[in-house]
Amino acid sequence: MTFQEHMAHAVKRIKDLSGAAISDSDGIIVEEYHKDASIDMALLVAEYGPLWNLADKAGTACHSGIVHEMSIVADKMNLIIRKIAPGYNLIFAMGSKESLGKGRFYAGIIAEDLMEDLGL
DSSP: OOHHHHHHHHHHHSTTEEEEEEEETTSOEEEEEESSTTOOHHHHHHHHHHHHHHHHHHHHHTTOOOOOEEEEEOSSOEEEEEEEETTEEEEEEESOSTTHHHHHHHHHHHHHHHHHHTTO
């Protein structure tokens, strides 16, 4: 299944999923999906990507292990960042907090599927 097919499936199940992307560790989008064209996934990935890198380094420094997921809850936008494979992350952009649990659940499933489907 392609990334676009995964996202078309997810958007039917996750309320307020506005956009999604696969990014690399440098904050570059590999592939993206838009339900809401006003969401700038490239900007979100570029600005929030360094937080992932810092969390990853903190996990190593504190001996807490590999960081698999982060959630960022803000006034107008919520993000779920899920590791797909070393160097690649899945990012969900959501409009409300209501579906964060469901978004986290599907991000985990889709991340595993993408690892297999895309050979990451």
